[in-house]
Amino acid sequence: MKTKTWNQQIVKRENKRIVLNTIKKKSPISRARIANMTGLNKGTVSSLVSELIDEDLIYESGPGESSGGRRPVMLLFNKTAGYSIGINLDVNYILGVLTDLDGNVILEEAITLNETHFPVVKEKLFKIIELLINSAPQSTYGIIGVGVGVPGIVNNRGMLLLAPNLNWKSVDLIDIIEQKFDLPVTIENEANAGAFGEMKFGLGADANNIIYVSVGIGIGVGLILNGGLFKGYNGFSGELGHMTIKDDGEGCGCGNVGCWELYASEKALINNAKKVIVNQENNDKISLDDLILLAKNENKQSIKLFEKIGDDLGTGINNIINIFNPEQIIIGNRMVFAKDWIVESITNRIENERIGFQHQNLKLDFSELNVYSPAIGMAAFSIERFFSEFQSVHS
Amino acid sequence: MKTKTWNQQIVKRENKRIVLNTIKKKSPISRARIANMTGLNKGTVSSLVSELIDEDLIYESGPGESSGGRRPVMLLFNKTAGYSIGINLDVNYILGVLTDLDGNVILEEAITLNETHFPVVKEKLFKIIELLINSAPQSTYGIIGVGVGVPGIVNNRGMLLLAPNLNWKSVDLIDIIEQKFDLPVTIENEANAGAFGEMKFGLGADANNIIYVSVGIGIGVGLILNGGLFKGYNGFSGELGHMTIKDDGEGCGCGNVGCWELYASEKALINNAKKVIVNQENNDKISLDDLILLAKNENKQSIKLFEKIGDDLGTGINNIINIFNPEQIIIGNRMVFAKDWIVESITNRIENERIGFQHQNLKLDFSELNVYSPAIGMAAFSIERFFSEFQSVHS
DNA sequence: AATACTTTGATTATCGAATAGACAAACTAA
DNA sequence: TTAGTTTGTCTATTCGATAATCAAAGTATT
Numbered sequence: 001m002k003t004k005t006w007n008q009q010i011v012k013r014e015n016k017r018i019v020l021n022t023i024k025k026k027s028p029i030s031r032a033r034i035a036n037m038t039g040l041n042k043g044t045v046s047s048l049v050s051e052l053i054d055e056d057l058i059y060e061s062g063p064g065e066s067s068g069g070r071r072p073v074m075l076l077f078n079k080t081a082g083y084s085i086g087i088n089l090d091v092n093y094i095l096g097v098l099t100d101l102d103g104n105v106i107l108e109e110a111i112t113l114n115e116t117h118f119p120v121v122k123e124k125l126f127k128i129i130e131l132l133i134n135s136a137p138q139s140t141y142g143i144i145g146v147g148v149g150v151p152g153i154v155n156n157r158g159m160l161l162l163a164p165n166l167n168w169k170s171v172d173l174i175d176i177i178e179q180k181f182d183l184p185v186t187i188e189n190e191a192n193a194g195a196f197g198e199m200k201f202g203l204g205a206d207a208n209n210i211i212y213v214s215v216g217i218g219i220g221v222g223l224i225l226n227g228g229l230f231k232g233y234n235g236f237s238g239e240l241g242h243m244t245i246k247d248d249g250e251g252c253g254c255g256n257v258g259c260w261e262l263y264a265s266e267k268a269l270i271n272n273a274k275k276v277i278v279n280q281e282n283n284d285k286i287s288l289d290d291l292i293l294l295a296k297n298e299n300k301q302s303i304k305l306f307e308k309i310g311d312d313l314g315t316g317i318n319n320i321i322n323i324f325n326p327e328q329i330i331i332g333n334r335m336v337f338a339k340d341w342i343v344e345s346i347t348n349r350i351e352n353e354r355i356g357f358q359h360q361n362l363k364l365d366f367s368e369l370n371v372y373s374p375a376i377g378m379a380a381f382s383i384e385r386f387f388s389e390f391q392s393v394h395s
Numbered sequence: 396m397k398t399k400t401w402n403q404q405i406v407k408r409e410n411k412r413i414v415l416n417t418i419k420k421k422s423p424i425s426r427a428r429i430a431n432m433t434g435l436n437k438g439t440v441s442s443l444v445s446e447l448i449d450e451d452l453i454y455e456s457g458p459g460e461s462s463g464g465r466r467p468v469m470l471l472f473n474k475t476a477g478y479s480i481g482i483n484l485d486v487n488y489i490l491g492v493l494t495d496l497d498g499n500v501i502l503e504e505a506i507t508l509n510e511t512h513f514p515v516v517k518e519k520l521f522k523i524i525e526l527l528i529n530s531a532p533q534s535t536y537g538i539i540g541v542g543v544g545v546p547g548i549v550n551n552r553g554m555l556l557l558a559p560n561l562n563w564k565s566v567d568l569i570d571i572i573e574q575k576f577d578l579p580v581t582i583e584n585e586a587n588a589g590a591f592g593e594m595k596f597g598l599g600a601d602a603n604n605i606i607y608v609s610v611g612i613g614i615g616v617g618l619i620l621n622g623g624l625f626k627g628y629n630g631f632s633g634e635l636g637h638m639t640i641k642d643d644g645e646g647c648g649c650g651n652v653g654c655w656e657l658y659a660s661e662k663a664l665i666n667n668a669k670k671v672i673v674n675q676e677n678n679d680k681i682s683l684d685d686l687i688l689l690a691k692n693e694n695k696q697s698i699k700l701f702e703k704i705g706d707d708l709g710t711g712i713n714n715i716i717n718i719f720n721p722e723q724i725i726i727g728n729r730m731v732f733a734k735d736w737i738v739e740s741i742t743n744r745i746e747n748e749r750i751g752f753q754h755q756n757l758k759l760d761f762s763e764l765n766v767y768s769p770a771i772g773m774a775a776f777s778i779e780r781f782f783s784e785f786q787s788v789h790s
Numbered sequence: 791a792a793t794a795c796t797t798t799g800a801t802t803a804t805c806g807a808a809t810a811g812a813c814a815a816a817c818t819a820a
Numbered sequence: 821t822t823a824g825t826t827t828g829t830c831t832a833t834t835c836g837a838t839a840a841t842c843a844a845a846g847t848a849t850t
Contacts (some may be wrong), residue, residue, distance in 0.1 A: 045799090066798095208628075246640075
């Protein structure tokens with residue numbers, strides 16, 4: 001049992017968080033306005049603000065416009081009080097970003113991967129982290145954490161259990177990175193990272209129920225439910241790529257049949273393409289980029305291939321709508337580049353569905369953070385942790 | 396914005412809730428033990444307990460066993476301080492229960508429905524509610540609320556938007572019942588009600604992530620995520636009956652194709668049966684009960700029909716596992732009666748799936764509350780509301 | 791320029807709730 | 821008998837939010 005009990009310290013911590021969040025969102029803002037918006041007493045706000053200033057998390061920026069009385073002192077969030085490192089470890093490349101506490105990318109570094117052998121990848125990963133650490137500006141709190149998004153199954157304790165496309169199994173990345181750099185480390189599934197990134201610093205900023213669909217080689221899904229990442233009992237939720245949508249379909253490596261990602265992923269697109277397109281020089285080296293180039297030149301075959309993918313994506317998205325009744329669906333990862341040729345067949349498929357009044361206010365978007373969303377999301381996890389642990393420490 | 400701020404009253408209210416819940420779960424229990432278990436100060440517990448006694452929510456039951464010192468005064472939850480009414484309004488019948496504050500069924504009433512014309516059903520519903528109200532024992536707080544579970548789509552504000560099998564549309568049941576009885580009314584989808592009932596007073600008592608699959612004429616699903624009912628943006632979540640599992644399958648009334656409930660519901664079973672079983676007198680009046688009777692007599696055809704349903708149920712359950720990574724899946728509603736003939740084909744289908752380490756600790760259960768789970772769940776909603784609103788009122 | 795009114799932010803007195811610790815009552819064990 | 825333990829109440833203290841007051845710094849009106 002041992003339920004968390006409540007006391008005045010918690011009240012203070014939570015009110016302080018409210019004040020800080022208000023400043024983050026509505027900056028620049030005065031003490032008086034914070035009191036008005038939150039309902040907190042002016043005195044309470046004053047005292048909490050003065051603590052936040054002492055902690056260097058906010059600062060006064062000088063007087064603002066008067067609204068018929070004494071001019072207010074405007075407060076700003078000090079987004080450079082620390083920096084966060086977020087990394088997207090993908091199959092073909094590693095992308096690392098350094099962000100401020102507001103999720104702005106200060107610096108980015110990328111390395112391509114030619115092989116996925118663990119020791120090799122590890123060295124490249126270390127190199128990127130080191131580079132980012134060394135390039136970070138001086139700040140009060142320094143590097144507050146490192147987050148790495150991985151294309152695989154991660155359990156609740158951050159252990160990477162299986163990454164089929166990297167050919168890795170049971171890797172304790174947290175321990176390995178913490179040993180080397182002595183910083184708080186977060187490991188998450190790439191789709192969860194993307195979802196979190198979109199919620200915190202992307203298109204999902206004002207929605208509470210967001211389904212982020214990462215369409216790359218495979219399909220992974222990150223679930224933001226009631227304003228938080230939903231990870232399931234062991235951390236394995238969101239494997240919608242292995243949702244059966246064709247129960248008499250072909251077998252999948254996962255043991256199921258007719259999995260969604262067999263029909264609607266980048267891999268599916270390329271497989272389809274190989275069967276159809278013959279007037280290509282290296283038929284077996286055809287890529288998503290090639291097909292996009294063809295589509296841009298109005299190649300009918302290519303456009304048709306994309307429309308088929310869009311249609312199959314629509315089938316799964318329909319399921320998502322019926323399952324979650326989300327406020328927003330965000331499609332991310334590399335398939336976003338093909339938006340122009342898939343968006344119509346997706347919406348056509350969705351509009352067939354009549355059960356719900358859902359569509360009246362469903363937002364369907366394509367990621368704008370783009371391939372950055374997982375890296376930014378991983379940086380966001382550390383930022384989140386920094387602020388929630390911070391409050392507990394500073395009395 | 397207007398975030399809820401924190402203050403001492405909230406601290407007290409929450410600590411009081413902790414004390415009450417501890418007594419509910421661990422009763423009989425002494426003040427000292429509550430302080431030990433929760434971490435609250437002895438004095439705090441004493442004062443909160445004395446308020447709870449004044450409010451008649453708990454009572455002292457006399458001295459308990461000494462453990463080497465002064466004998467403790469044991470405290471008990473006063474489950475008869477009020478009563479709750481929960482009703483399952485189904486297509487063929489209405490089932491109403493009267494429960495105490497601990498979810499125990501004190502009384503039940505059922506009426507069969509021959510037609511679903513709204514005025515007729517309304518009168519029968521009123522009659523059941525009236526009967527239950529009048530039969531309730533005298534108590535401090537009386538009837539604390541009425542909840543009605545309905546086979547249809549209910550929005551966030553409790554409006555029944557669509558009930559295809561009743562042929563109803565846009566019915567404001569809350570208003571209608573509140574007008575008549577002047578009691579707090581809750582309306583919920585039947586699957587959500589069942590899920591809630593199982594969590595509060597059924598098999599799901601100690602799990603936090605439960606997927607309740609109601610297999611009746613159609614299939615509805617109630618989602619308990621992170622310890623609470625997940626309803627989606629508008630309240631329409633859990634329509635997994637209309638999840639496509641066969642994208643080249645037949646059309647469904649919902650506008651989609653190949654919906655799960657076309658293959659794995661009671662309706663599907665009966666449709667299949669009609670095609671196969673011919674040595675029956677009234678072939679077009681065959682029912683689930685008939686088929687169960689046949690299966691009990693080891694009728695091969697019937698058993699095979701159930702195994703097929705189990706297999707198709709397994710396909711959808713596999714999807715559920717991949718989507719949610721739940722701690723527990725509970726199958727409810729009438730198909731539970733066929734457990735013996737479907738359980739094996741379900742588990743066979745599930746075990747094919749190898750992606751997850753999920754199954755290591757997934758509990759797959761058949762409801763024991765049975766057809767009572769939605770009614771009990773509806774009663775549970777009122778109980779929940781009673782306790783959370785109560786605290787705010789009593790200073 | 792003088793006056794009245796407003797807005798801002800700090801300060802002070804008060805209140806409410808949790809906590810630590812003291813205490814008496816009621817028990818067990820030796 | 822005596823010593824130690826457990827229980828539950830009571831008191832003094834602490835902490836944080838609030839209401840109310842106030843001075844400073846502005847605007848609007850005449």
